[in-house]
Structures are given as C-alpha cells and as structure tokens.
Amino acid sequence: xxxxxxxxTLNAPDDDPYLWxxxxxxxxxxxxTASQSARTLGHFGGTRFERDRAALxxxxxxxxxxPLITRxxxxxxxxxxxxxxxxxxxxxxxLAVYMKADPRWELLLDLDALAVSDGxxxxxxxxxxxxxxxxxxxxxxxxxGSDAVVHREFxxxxxxxxxxxxxxxxxxxxIDWLDPNTLLLSSALGDGMxxxxxxxxxxxxxxxxxxxxxxxxxFETGSETLGVSGHLDRTAESERLWFIEKPAYFExxxxxxxxSGPKVEIDLPRDAWWNxxxxxxxVKPRKPWTVGGTTYATDALVGISLSSFMAGERGxxxxxxxxxxxxxxxxxxxxxxxxxxYLVNLVPRFETFTPGRQKWTRRALDTVPGHGTVNxxxxxxxxxxxxxxxxxxxxDPITPPQLLLFDLDAAPPLSASVMLKRNPENFDAxxxxxxxxxxxxxxxxMIPYTQVGPANGNxxxxxxxxxxxxxxxxxxxxxxxxxxKLWLERGGTWVVANIRGGGEFGTRWHEAGRRQxxxxxxxxxxAVAAALVRRGITRPGRxxxxxxxxxxxxxxxxxxxxxxxxxxLFCTIPLVDMRRYxxxxxxxxxxxxxxxxxxxADWTFLKEISAYHAATPGQPYPPILLATTKRDDRVHxxxxxxxxxKLQALGYPAYFYEPSAGGHGYGKDNxxxxxxxxxxxxxxxxxxxxxxxxxx
Numbered sequence: 001x002x003x004x005x006x007x008x009t010l011n012a013p014d015d016d017p018y019l020w021x022x023x024x025x026x027x028x029x030x031x032x033t034a035s036q037s038a039r040t041l042g043h044f045g046g047t048r049f050e051r052d053r054a055a056l057x058x059x060x061x062x063x064x065x066x067p068l069i070t071r072x073x074x075x076x077x078x079x080x081x082x083x084x085x086x087x088x089x090x091x092x093x094x095l096a097v098y099m100k101a102d103p104r105w106e107l108l109l110d111l112d113a114l115a116v117s118d119g120x121x122x123x124x125x126x127x128x129x130x131x132x133x134x135x136x137x138x139x140x141x142x143x144x145g146s147d148a149v150v151h152r153e154f155x156x157x158x159x160x161x162x163x164x165x166x167x168x169x170x171x172x173x174x175i176d177w178l179d180p181n182t183l184l185l186s187s188a189l190g191d192g193m194x195x196x197x198x199x200x201x202x203x204x205x206x207x208x209x210x211x212x213x214x215x216x217x218x219f220e221t222g223s224e225t226l227g228v229s230g231h232l233d234r235t236a237e238s239e240r241l242w243f244i245e246k247p248a249y250f251e252x253x254x255x256x257x258x259x260s261g262p263k264v265e266i267d268l269p270r271d272a273w274w275n276x277x278x279x280x281x282x283v284k285p286r287k288p289w290t291v292g293g294t295t296y297a298t299d300a301l302v303g304i305s306l307s308s309f310m311a312g313e314r315g316x317x318x319x320x321x322x323x324x325x326x327x328x329x330x331x332x333x334x335x336x337x338x339x340x341x342y343l344v345n346l347v348p349r350f351e352t353f354t355p356g357r358q359k360w361t362r363r364a365l366d367t368v369p370g371h372g373t374v375n376x377x378x379x380x381x382x383x384x385x386x387x388x389x390x391x392x393x394x395x396d397p398i399t400p401p402q403l404l405l406f407d408l409d410a411a412p413p414l415s416a417s418v419m420l421k422r423n424p425e426n427f428d429a430x431x432x433x434x435x436x437x438x439x440x441x442x443x444x445x446m447i448p449y450t451q452v453g454p455a456n457g458n459x460x461x462x463x464x465x466x467x468x469x470x471x472x473x474x475x476x477x478x479x480x481x482x483x484x485k486l487w488l489e490r491g492g493t494w495v496v497a498n499i500r501g502g503g504e505f506g507t508r509w510h511e512a513g514r515r516q517x518x519x520x521x522x523x524x525x526x527a528v529a530a531a532l533v534r535r536g537i538t539r540p541g542r543x544x545x546x547x548x549x550x551x552x553x554x555x556x557x558x559x560x561x562x563x564x565x566x567x568x569l570f571c572t573i574p575l576v577d578m579r580r581y582x583x584x585x586x587x588x589x590x591x592x593x594x595x596x597x598x599x600x601a602d603w604t605f606l607k608e609i610s611a612y613h614a615a616t617p618g619q620p621y622p623p624i625l626l627a628t629t630k631r632d633d634r635v636h637x638x639x640x641x642x643x644x645x646k647l648q649a650l651g652y653p654a655y656f657y658e659p660s661a662g663g664h665g666y667g668k669d670n671x672x673x674x675x676x677x678x679x680x681x682x683x684x685x686x687x688x689x690x691x692x693x694x695x696x
Contacts, residue, residue: 006616053679069098089108091106109159123144123145124140182207229244241259254266291314326345346504392417397478433453439531442527452495460542467547472507497524497528526561541688544688548573579607579612621652629667
C-alpha cells in the first residue's frame with residue numbers, strides 16, 4: 001500500500017513540506033523546476049507542439065497586424081515585436097502617415113540592441129514622455145517581464161540614453177513629470193520605502209541631478225497600506241496635484257495639494273470610482289451613497305462641479321442608473337466631455353455627457369459599433385491634450401479586431417467612425433457560430449456563457465472552457481487567435497463563462513463572488529461545464545478548462561471540488577495556497593478580494609478554496625498542467641510549484657512548466673508566448689484524447 005504525504009492539510013495548514021519551493025532563485029528549487037519543465041516538454045513537446053508553436057509565432061509576428069498607437073503631441077507612438085525584433089522597437093509616426101496602407105516609422109529605440117549592449121534581459125515596460133517640451137522620456141525596462149522596473153531617461157532628440165539623467169535602479173513604482181527638471185517619484189526604492197505589498201509608501205519630489213534616495217517625501221503612509229501615488233493634473237487652471245492612497249484594493253483616499261504635499265482630502269466614499277477633468281468630477285459609488293439629502297444607488301454615475309463640491313455643494317446630476325443586467329463598465333474624459341461605456345445584458349452601449357452648471361447634455365454614440373466586444377479610449381495619452389479623437393477597438397470571437405477613429409466633436413453625419421486598420425484573419429472561421437446561453441448555478445443564479453464552434457455538435461465536442469471571475473473584471477469573448485488556430489479551426493468548441501466575481505453585471509455580480517462568495521463563483525464555472533453536457537454538446541471527459549492568475553485559483557478548485565466534470569485542466573500563473581498568499585510578493589494587496597488567512601473568521605471560508613490544502617489522495621482528479629514563470633513578481637511562482645509537487649507526491653498525473661522569463665504573463669517575446677500557449681493546448685488535447693491533427 002502506497003504511503004502518501006498528505007501535507008499540508010486543512011487540519012494542519014501550516015505544516016508545509018514544500019516551503020523550499022518558495023525560494024525563487026534557490027539552487028534546489030531551480031533544479032526541481034528545470035527537471036519538471038524538461039519532463040513536461042518530454043511528454044508534450046514533440047512534433048505537434050513545435051508545429052503549433054511555429055504557427056502561433058507566425059501569427060503573433062505578422063507584419064500586417066494592427067500597430068497599437070497612442071498620441072503624444074503630433075506623434076503616434078507604437079511598440080513593435082516581430083520575428084526580426086523579438087524584444088521590440090519603439091517608434092513613432094504621424095496620424096496622416098499611419099492611415100496609409102504601409103506607413104513609415106521613425107525608429108526611436110531598438111530594445112534588442114540595448115539588451116545586448118547592456119547584457120540585460122530587458123522587456124519593454126513603456127515610456128513616460130515629458131509633456132511640455134517632449135524632448136525627454138523616462139523608459140521603464142523590466143528584467144524578464146517582472147513588475148519591478150529600471151527607469152532610464154532617454155533623449156528624443158539624440159535618440160540616446162541620458163547618462164546622468166532621471167535613472168533609477170530596479171523597483172516597483174513609477175514617476176510623473178512635473179516639469180522638464182522635476183519628477184514626482186512614487187517608488188518602493190530605498191530602505192523602508194515599500195509597503196507590505198511591495199509598492200511605494202511615499203511620494204517624493206525628485207529634482208534633476210539630485211539623489212533619488214535623498215529626494216524629500218512630500219506624502220507618505222504606513223506600511224499596511226497597499227501603496228500611494230501622485231500626479232499633476234494639467235487640465236486645471238493652476239497647478240493641481242492629486243495624491244492617491246490605497247488603504248485596500250477597492251478603497252482610495254483622494255487628496256489635492258501642490259509641490260509641498262496634499263492640502264485637503266476629497267470627501268468621497270473610499271470605495272467609489274471617480275474621474276475628474278478641469279472643474280468637473282464624475283463619481284460612481286460602490287455602495288448606496290446618501291449625500292445632500294439624496295441617495296444614489298450602487299453603480300450609479302453622478303457628476304458635479306469640483307469647485308462647488310469643495311465649497312460644500314452636494315447637488316449631483318445623475319448621469320447613469322444601473323439595472324439588473326445593465327452595468328457601467330468604464331467612464332473617461334476627452335476634451336471636457338465624459339464618455340461612458342456600459343453593458344445591457346452583455347451588449348455594449350456608449351454615451352457622452354457635456355457638463356454644465358444647470359444640466360449635463362447627454363448624447364448616445366449610435367455610430368460606434370454596438371455588437372461584439374467594443375472598447376473605447378482616447379487617442380491622446382495626456383488628458384489635457386485630448387481633442388475629441390477616440391479610438392474604437394471592435395471585434396467578436398470570429399471577426400478580427402478593427403481599429404476605428406471616432407471624432408467626438410464632429411456633428412452628425414460626420415461623427416461616423418473612420419476605419420484605421422483591420423487585423424488579418426488568423427484562423428479559418430468558416431462554419432463557426434457564436435451563441436449565448438445560461439447555466440443554472442448551485443443557488444439558482446443564471447450564469448451567462450458564450451459558445452463558439454460548429455453549428456451542429458455530436459455530444460462529443462472537444463471543449464475549451466475558460467473564465468476569470470474576480471476583482472470586478474469583465475471577461476467578454478474576443479477574437480482569440482491562439483484558440484482559433486489550435487482549437488476552433490480543428491473542429492473544437494470554445495466557451496467563455498461570465499461567472500460571479502467579475503464585473504459584467506456591476507458591483508452586485510462582483511460582490512457575490514468576492515471573499516466568502518469566491519466558492520460560489522467556482523460553483524458557477526462547474527455549472528457551466530454541467531450545462532454543456534446537459535445540452536448534449538459534449539461529455540465531461542472532453543472538457544478542457546483553462547484559467548490564469550485568479551482564474552488559476554478557479555482551475556485548481558475545479559480539480560479538488562469538481563474533478564468529475566473535466567477531462568483536463570491548464571492552471572497558469574495561479575494562486576493556489578490561500579494560507580500563505582498574503583506573505584508572498586504582492587499577495588497582501590488582494591486581501592480585499594479574498595480575505596485575510598491570519599484572521600480565523602476569514603480562514604474559515606478561505607480554506608474552502610485553498611486547493612493546495614484540500615488535495616487528498618484517492619480522488620478522480622483529471623490530468624493537470626500547472627505553469628508559471630520565474631520572473632512573476634506579482635503572483636509568486638511558489639503557488640504552482642508547491643501544488644504540482646504535492647499532487648505528484650499524492651500520485652496524480654500533474655505536470656509543471658516554468659520558463660525563466662515572462663513576468664505575470666506567458667513569455668518575454670512572441671516565440672516564448674507561443675511556446676507557453678502551444679504546450680498548454682497540446683497537453684489539454686492529449687489529456688482529453690483529441691489529437692486534432694486534421695483541420696476542419
């Protein structure tokens with residue numbers, strides 16, 4: 001009889017024999033990850049994997065894909081990664097040139113060349129261009145894809161790094177330009193400068209030529225806070241600095257001040273979303289908010305003059321009212337107008353409001369695409385430079401993305417969107433249909449899901465099922481080239497579930513799947529799997545489920561709670577150990593979402609979703625692949641490492657894969673990302689007995 005090591009267990013959660021795997025760079029742990037990754041590649045990394053990796057790499061490297069853009073001044077900036085430039089090129093052009101079929105670009109920085117000259121594993125983290133003269137930029141360079149970055153000042157005239165400029169060693173945090181010679185520094189760099197979660201505890205005033213560690217702190221908070229930041233509001237008539245403190249993930253304390261620090265706290269609910277422009281403020285409360293004798297509903301959007309509000313006025317204008325399946329998704333300012341995006345039973349709708357002292361003028365944006373998944377954002381990176389130009393990103397699961405330019409200020413009929421670029425078709429979508437359905441969860445709640453696949457099933461469809469269900473983030477079906485090429489094109493079916501914990505139906509939907517409700521969100525996912533079988537689409541052994549990060553926690557719980565409903569599980573960059581997650585990297589920042597395992601009352605419900613402790617021998621667990629990256633400094637790679645080690649010790653078919661780079665993602669370049677995805681899909685197809693050698 002096999003003697004299993006059950007540890008850690010729900011009854012003894014702190015007796016953990018695999019703590020050594022939390023040593024990210026330890027010799028023993030790296031030896032283990034290397035041998036495990038080699039074993040996984042040996043099983044699932046053959047000819048089929050190599051072919052799929054090549055196919056995905058070619059898709060990701062396509063020269064005719066849409067170059068994503070942001071405007072700063074007269075230039076559109078883009079970062080390109082392709083086969084010739086795997087790390088990428090930072091470049092720019094103008095809007096007129098961009099609209100041509102084959103635009104010419106001005107090269108600013110070759111990151112591949114910089115990585116070679118520096119001897120560093122540089123990954124692009126973005127750039128902050130000084131907005132007054134636009135002569136300098138501060139680059140964010142990540143080693144291997146980690147959230148912590150190195151800041152390097154760059155001269156846009158000479159196209160060279162500034163040796164004695166605004167340069168910072170590796171740390172989490174960022175900067176904001178006050179003027180060409182002064183930055184606001186919100187960085188965890190320095191002794192005592194990091195919060196418990198690893199983010200900035202202070203906002204410092206950093207002048208050119210000064211030692212950043214000696215820069216005076218003009219605002220600071222305690223180490224238990226998630227972090228702080230500051231930025232200059234250039235839409236105001238006079239210099240106005242905003243100071244943002246995050247006591248918890250869903251809480252914000254807002255203060256206004258100047259270069260000497262914050263002066264006044266804004267009297268808003270800590271859990272409200274807000275956004276300002278010039279003298280206008282828009283607020284969305286997370287709970288019912290009674291102010292000025294009026295109660296505003298959860299997820300309503302209200303507006304007011306900021307100066308009037310600061311003077312004590314509380315006469316808000318109601319701009320948006322939520323409904324059972326009508327939920328605000330985003331709102332942002334552009335050239336003094338407020339643009340809102342909302343869903344009506346998952347169908348996108350958009351409106352704009354022009355603020356006024358007596359009333360706000362509403363206009364529906366009827367010429368923006370109103371089907372599929374549609375996202376709007378300003379073309380300009382700087383709020384004070386917006387001029388009405390809005391980018392529209394529209395797609396659906398079988399229609400590649402389109403990038404359109406919408407002029408917010410043009411009068412109808414000129415306000416129709418102008419097509420800028422279309423992405424190519426990356427897989428054969430002929431014969432595929434997109435349908436929406438609902439599953440009944442354990443408590444009777446109806447859980448929507450979108451199904452993409454052949455019109456007629458035979459009850460044995462190979463199904464790829466995914467969801468997220470956390471942090472109020474909406475997961476809407478999109479054009480997924482990887483799933484399309486490796487799954488749909490070969491006759492498979494793809495399902496995206498809108499489980500609770502997400503934001504598809506507003507705060508109510510999120511709250512139902514937060515903290516003690518997280519278990520219910522997992523029940524939702526299992527209900528969708530059961531509904532696919534009940535509808536005759538497939539059988540449990542043909543359902544392959546995948547999820548990452550918070551979605552990885554979901555997949556781990558499907559293994560321990562609903563193993564009979566799945567044929568295979570791909571668990572990526574996951575949280576799994578809910579006993580120690582707050583002690584690992586940025587984990588403490590998510591207490592608001594999950595709960596605090598150090599509090600007995602919270603551990604009572606957290607242990608119900610801690611798959612690491614719940615795993616026991618003798619269960620019908622399906623094969624599982626746990627994959628993470630060594631450079632993930634957000635969700636600790638120890639979660640996936642320890643879960644794989646325990647499952648293997650219990651005798652289960654558990655596999656593990658960990659590339660050295662990628663951060664909280666799947667790789668540092670297109671080929672590495674393609675390898676991660678191809679390996680996972682090859683594992684899933686193999687585990688459910690679907691070779692998929694032939695395209696439909």
